[in-house]
Each structure stands twice: as C-alpha cells, then as structure tokens.
Amino acid sequence: MSSSIIKLPTTAGSFLTKSENLWLVAIRRLFRHRTGVAGMVILGFLILVAIFAPLIAPFDPNNSLIGKEKIKKRTAPCIYLLGCSTDEPQHLMGVDGNVRDEFSRIVFGARISLTVGIITIGFAIVIGTMLGAIAGYVGGWLDDVIMRIMDVLLAFPFLLLAIAITSALRTLFELNEAAESLFKNSVPEFIFAQRGLVYAMFAIAIVSIPQYARVIRSTVLSVKEEEYVSAARSIGNRPVRILLLHVLPNAFPPLIVQATLGVGTAILEVAALSFLGLGAQPPTPEWGSMLASERNQLFSAPHLVLFPGLAIMATVLGFNLLGDGLRDALDPRLRL
Amino acid sequence: MYKYTIRRILASFPVLFGVLIVAFVLGRIIPGDPCKAILGEKATVEVCEKFNRDKGLDKPIPIQLAVYITELSQGDFGESLRFHRSVIEILIERLPTTLELGLAGLFIASAIGIPLGIISAIRHNSVIDLATMVGANIGVSMPVFWLGLMLAYVFALLLKDTPFWLPPSGRLSAGVIAIPFYEVYGLELVEGSFTYNFLEFIANMFIFNSLITLDWEVFKDAVTHLILPSVALSTIPMAIIARMTRSSMLQVFGLDYVRTARAKGLVEWRVVMAHAFRNALLPIVTIIGLQMGIVFSGAILTETIFSLAGVGRAMFEAITARDFPIIQGFTVVIASAYIVINLVVDISYGFLDPRIRYE
Numbered sequence: 001m002s003s004s005i006i007k008l009p010t011t012a013g014s015f016l017t018k019s020e021n022l023w024l025v026a027i028r029r030l031f032r033h034r035t036g037v038a039g040m041v042i043l044g045f046l047i048l049v050a051i052f053a054p055l056i057a058p059f060d061p062n063n064s065l066i067g068k069e070k071i072k073k074r075t076a077p078c079i080y081l082l083g084c085s086t087d088e089p090q091h092l093m094g095v096d097g098n099v100r101d102e103f104s105r106i107v108f109g110a111r112i113s114l115t116v117g118i119i120t121i122g123f124a125i126v127i128g129t130m131l132g133a134i135a136g137y138v139g140g141w142l143d144d145v146i147m148r149i150m151d152v153l154l155a156f157p158f159l160l161l162a163i164a165i166t167s168a169l170r171t172l173f174e175l176n177e178a179a180e181s182l183f184k185n186s187v188p189e190f191i192f193a194q195r196g197l198v199y200a201m202f203a204i205a206i207v208s209i210p211q212y213a214r215v216i217r218s219t220v221l222s223v224k225e226e227e228y229v230s231a232a233r234s235i236g237n238r239p240v241r242i243l244l245l246h247v248l249p250n251a252f253p254p255l256i257v258q259a260t261l262g263v264g265t266a267i268l269e270v271a272a273l274s275f276l277g278l279g280a281q282p283p284t285p286e287w288g289s290m291l292a293s294e295r296n297q298l299f300s301a302p303h304l305v306l307f308p309g310l311a312i313m314a315t316v317l318g319f320n321l322l323g324d325g326l327r328d329a330l331d332p333r334l335r336l
Numbered sequence: 337m338y339k340y341t342i343r344r345i346l347a348s349f350p351v352l353f354g355v356l357i358v359a360f361v362l363g364r365i366i367p368g369d370p371c372k373a374i375l376g377e378k379a380t381v382e383v384c385e386k387f388n389r390d391k392g393l394d395k396p397i398p399i400q401l402a403v404y405i406t407e408l409s410q411g412d413f414g415e416s417l418r419f420h421r422s423v424i425e426i427l428i429e430r431l432p433t434t435l436e437l438g439l440a441g442l443f444i445a446s447a448i449g450i451p452l453g454i455i456s457a458i459r460h461n462s463v464i465d466l467a468t469m470v471g472a473n474i475g476v477s478m479p480v481f482w483l484g485l486m487l488a489y490v491f492a493l494l495l496k497d498t499p500f501w502l503p504p505s506g507r508l509s510a511g512v513i514a515i516p517f518y519e520v521y522g523l524e525l526v527e528g529s530f531t532y533n534f535l536e537f538i539a540n541m542f543i544f545n546s547l548i549t550l551d552w553e554v555f556k557d558a559v560t561h562l563i564l565p566s567v568a569l570s571t572i573p574m575a576i577i578a579r580m581t582r583s584s585m586l587q588v589f590g591l592d593y594v595r596t597a598r599a600k601g602l603v604e605w606r607v608v609m610a611h612a613f614r615n616a617l618l619p620i621v622t623i624i625g626l627q628m629g630i631v632f633s634g635a636i637l638t639e640t641i642f643s644l645a646g647v648g649r650a651m652f653e654a655i656t657a658r659d660f661p662i663i664q665g666f667t668v669v670i671a672s673a674y675i676v677i678n679l680v681v682d683i684s685y686g687f688l689d690p691r692i693r694y695e
Contacts (some may be wrong), residue, residue: 035473152354155671155678159633160651164663167655168365175368268479272637275481276652288479295485295641302489309482317477324473 026253029329036325042318050110057104061285065099073099074294074301094303097294098283102304105285106311112286113315116201117267121259123205124266128212129255133243135213136220147217150210158207159272165203166278170196197270197286200279204269208262215258219251253330260326264319271312287312340686348679355671360404363664366655373658374417408668414661416654423665426650428533431669432540433507434646437638438631440562441569446624449574453581453620458608460586468578475575480634484568484641491564503561505643507542512557514542520549565642569634573627580623584616591615618685625681628674 030036049056065071069089077094078084093102135146153161173180173195184192191198223229224247232242271288273279280286282293287308294304367373370393371384379387388394392403407414413423456465492504508514516539518525525532539545543562546555588594589612597611598604636648647666654662 035469148350148354151351152358155351155355155675156358156667157629157632157670157674159636160648160667160670163636163652163655164362164366164667167658168362171366171368171658264477268477271479272481272633275479275637276640277656291479291482291485298485298489299493302486305482305485305489309479309486312479312482313474313477316479317474320473320477 026329030325033325033328035321036329039318039321039323039325042314043322046110046114046315046318049107050114053107053111057101057107059101059104061100061105061108062283063100065095065101071095071099073097074297074304076301077102077303093307094301096290096304097297097301100283102307105290106287106307108285109287109290109308109311110315112197112280112284113267113271113312116197116270116286117263117315117319120201120205120266120270121208121262123202124208124262125212125255125259127205128209129216129248129251131209132213132216133220133248136217137224137239137243137247143217146213150213153207153210159269162200162203162207162269162273163276163278165206166199166273169199169202194280194284196278197274197280197284200270200273201266203273204266207269208266211258211262212255215254216248216251219254220247223247223250257323257327257330260319261323264316264323267319268312268316341683344679344682344686348675352672352675355675356405356408356668357401359664359667359671360401362667363660366663367658367660370660373660404664413665413668416662417659418654418657418662423661424533426662427647427666427669428537429540430645430647430650432537432542433644434632434635434639434648436541436543436562437565437569437635437644437646438628440566441631441634442573442624442627444566444570445573445577445627448570449577450581450620453578454585454608454613456578456582457585457589465582468582472575472578475571478571480568480572481637481641483571484565484638487564487568488641502564504564507561507644508554508557509561512554514539514545514554514558515549515551517545517549565638565644568641569631569638572630572634573624576627576630577620577623581616581620584619585612588612588616622681622685625677628677632670632674 030040059065071089071091073095074097075091075095078088078091080086080090084090091101091103093106096102096105131146131150135143156164173183183195220243229242229246232246237245270279271286271291274286274288275292277289277292280289282289291305291308294301298305364370369384370391371387372379375383375387385394392400395403411424413427415422416426419426452468452471456462456468459465488504491500491502495501503509516536518535518539523535525535542558543555546552546558594607594612597607602611632648635646636652638644639646639649640652647670650662651666651670653659654666
C-alpha cells in the first residue's frame, strides 16, 4: 500500500523507474480536484475562525450588552460599510433576544461544531473499527452477533434512535443521584456543564457506529486470506499485530472518506438534536440551539434564524466537498 | 429465486426480534421509574409496590418481555399515559399525516431529482451538470429545520398578499373540515372495530379523502398546506436521488448496447429513455426506497416547524414526556415498516436483476 513503481517515459523513449508514495499521489490528486479544494478552503477558513475566535469576535459571546450600549433586543444587522448610520453601534449579524452580539456567538459556535463533529465521529470510528475488525477477522458466531446488532441499529431512523438514546442517558444520569455524582466527579467541570451536548454526541456516535463497522469488516474479509497475511501468520505474529499492521491499513482510504462525510452529518445531527432541545443548552453558543431559541421570532427577527443556519450549512458543505474530493483522490473506482 | 426470497425474509426475523428488544429496553429505561412516571413523583413505596404487582413489573425481565411480546402479537399496544387513550387510536390519528407528508416529499424529490440527474448525465461536465452537482451538495448540507423556517418566512410573510402565499402551519385552514369519506358514502360503522380503524386511517389522509369525496375546497386547502413542509423534507432525498441517477446513467452510457443503439441510428431521446434509463433505473429505485429513514428523521423536524400532528412529533413528545407505551408501540411500528420496506427493496432487486443472490 505504501509505495508503487511508476514508469516515467523520458525524451529518449526509454523508461525510467521511480518509486512514488501513493499518499503523495493522492494528495496531489486532491489538490487538483475542484470540489476537494473548495472543501479545504471552506474548512481551512472555519478552522482559523475557531482557533482565533477570541481575536475575531468583537464581543463576549455569552455576555449581554444591556447597560453597555443603547440597543434593543433582536436589532437587525448594522454594517457601516453597507450604509448603516455610524450613530448606531455596529453589529454585523445583529443582536439576539438576550442582547448579545450574534456575530460573536456565531464565531464561537465554530469551535463547538467542529469539536463536536470530530470527537463524535472519532469515537464512532474507534468502536466501529474494533467491532468490524473482530467480526471480520474472528468470524463465526461472533461475526453473526455483532453484525445483527448493527442491523438492528440500522433498522431505526437515525434521528429517532438518537433522540431515544439521548433521553435514556438523561434519565439514567438525572434521575439517579449516584450515577450523576459519579459522572460529575469523573470528568472535568466544563464537560459536566455541557452534559446535554455530551449525551447528544454519544447518541449520534452510537447511531454512526454501524457504517464504520461495515466498512472495516468488508475490508478485513477481503484481505484476510491474502498471501501476505498468511505469511505474517505463519511466522508467528499475534492476531492483534496482524490486524493492526497488515490488515487494517487497507481499510484506510474508504475509512477516511467515510469519516470526512460522517463529520458533516454528525454536525448536522447534533445541531438537529440541539434544535429539538436535547443537545446543547443555552447560553452555549451552539448553532442549532441558537436557532431554536429564536425560532418563534422568525417573522420579526429572521436574521437570528438565517445566520446560524448558514453557518451550519457552510460547515457541513465543507466536509461534504472535501469528502467527495478525497473519494476521487484516494480511489477513483470507490463508490460509497 | 424463491429460495433467495425466503432466505431474505428469514434473515429479517432476528432483526425484527432485536427491534422488539430495543423498544422494550427503551420503554424500561426512558421513563426511569414507570410507577413514578405514571402516578407522579409523590407516589409512596407501598403504592408503587402494588402498582408494580398489578402491572407485572415485579416479575423477572424475561417474563416481562414474554408478556410484552404476547400482548403485541394480539395487537395490544397499551394505553398512552398522557392521553389515556389506546396507542392504536393515536397511531391511526397521527400516522396518516406523516404518511402524506413523506409520500409528498418523496414524490417531489423524485419528480425533480430524476430529470436533473438524467440531464446532468447527458450533458456531462456542462454548466447544468456542474450546477446540479453543486446544488446537490448544498442540498445534503442544509439543515432541514432551517430550510423549513426560511421557506415559512419567504412564503408566509414576504409573499403575503400575493398569489404565491402559502400557509406556514397546520394541515387545514381554520373552519375547513374534511368529512370522512365513509360518512359521505353513508356507511354504518362500529367505532373501534377493525374496519372502522382501517377506514378512519384512510380518511385521515386528507388529500386522498378529499379526492374520493370530490371535495375540491378541502383538496386545495390540504395541498397548499402540504407544499412547504414537503418541499423542506424533500431536499436531502432529492440531492441523493439526483446524484444516484447521474452516476447510474453515466455508467450505462459507457456500455456496449447503448453504443449499438446509437450506431443503428436511433433518435437520441429514445437511446436515453428506452435503452439507458430503463437499465439505470434499478439503483435509482433502490435508493428511493432507502430514503425512508431520512424522510422519517426529517419528518420529526418538519412536523415540529410546521405544527403538524404527525408520528414524528408524537414520538418526540412521548420521549420527552416519558410516555413509554407510546414510545414502545410507535418504535415497533416504525422500525417494522422500515424493515419491511428494506425487505421489499431487496427482494424486488433480486427479481429485477437475476444476477443478485443472497450470499
């Protein structure tokens, strides 16, 4: 997988052989892919916004401007460059129902959404890879049991299952004092403060596990009878070593594509859960919950619905475009 | 072929059993303590003990599961804790709303997605192709709840007092009543009987009901109410269908028989429709069938935004209110429908393409 021999024609018509790293080939192909580049540009921009949020945001995302500025709640955007009177304070995306600068909240929201998407899918990949690898490599009844459980998870509409898991976690921790204090004492305080979001992420991760388990299992099945795997086995390697060094690297290309697209979906789903009131809780500047808290003011303050939605869409679009580009770059024949 | 069908049906039984167990477990975990969920937080230990004895909740879990499955098989889904009505009754009231919404959404998605996909395949790498693919990418990236709200803002507020105005909520305008077709036809029915339930279910699909009773006022009203939610619901499936149609058509275009059809001088649209599209249809039909999960997940959100009393909304409310009989009953019905649709898609795939066999 790591290298291949590519024959380059020279001017003299003879052939030179040059070894080229396949990953380099893939990266070069990605940079020539229009949508892939578009995705990287969007995501690069968002990552910069997330990292430099405190420098970009003109106001504190969680503090109300009451008493600091003469401004009413849900004031529409005011941008000096677009002709807004300089007598008024400038708010690029207006202010929300609690008189907080919407632009600052959107900027800080990038941190939350990117983190949420990546951690959720990271968790799903780890669990999915373990399950898929065990199912594919060990086979037999273990394979049957694991894959049937995955089938059951896939038999539910994903949002419904995610809502159910979130609610079950809530009940488990909030109606049971012992469990709640255990949870509180075993994680840092900022995680416990965001436990609604943690439940939602966990739910989306569980719902996403089957797709990764399937990708890994099918790769393991297709390569485990290959000669180099038999060779590794015959010189006495342990199964775990064979899996990690010889089998799983083959699953990397489809996994990367699946994961990139998955992060986008996860961001969308966590935002949907937050929109339904089951994820991030106010005053967290999470885009889905920002949208939810102002949705009844849609007709009087549409900007408070428009901007969080656009932010979600841009982020998800970035991951989808990059995923498309990666798919074409890593394996043009791959169809997921 | 029959062997394949039978094996495929048998293979779905363990999944169905798994679904029953998941529904049962959810019904036990989500309410926390069922006694306190039903009788209130102040219920004493003695009262709860008696309650658990009466409801069989003191028995071992396997026996409770057996009782639950036996009741389900007799069509007994229990009674809602919040509404004090049978789960079946609520299902008959709510499911038609979601069914209508979902079918309309899928219809819009296919009616626009398939032609777009065909055109972009014919004009591969043209401006139309690029626009469709960019549009499809944006379509799958858009949050359904946001699109729904924006549509409501544009069509219910900005276009107010124009012919394009559309209502932002509900299924019918105030004062418009859909009279069930069995009443119009003068059928005498016993309330609660199977026939009544069945006909009531059909009558609750307002558009269909108004069509067979020739009530155009209700028909028009129901259709205008359905447009915005079903458009919001249709974007993601539409994008997926358009992409699938495009890639499936492109694949077929490269095959020998299409070249033969062109070589013998057929008009281009006949090549496209009769030769290419018919053979490209298989994966498209499959992908349409598989959109049900997306449509249902979207229905939870669209029903919330457009104040529709559908199954998605009912399910969400039941989960947050810990109304576990509804959670269990609806979960079983929805997941079973999902399994059956997947099964039908798989089997029809096997019938349409004889090369496909159960491994």
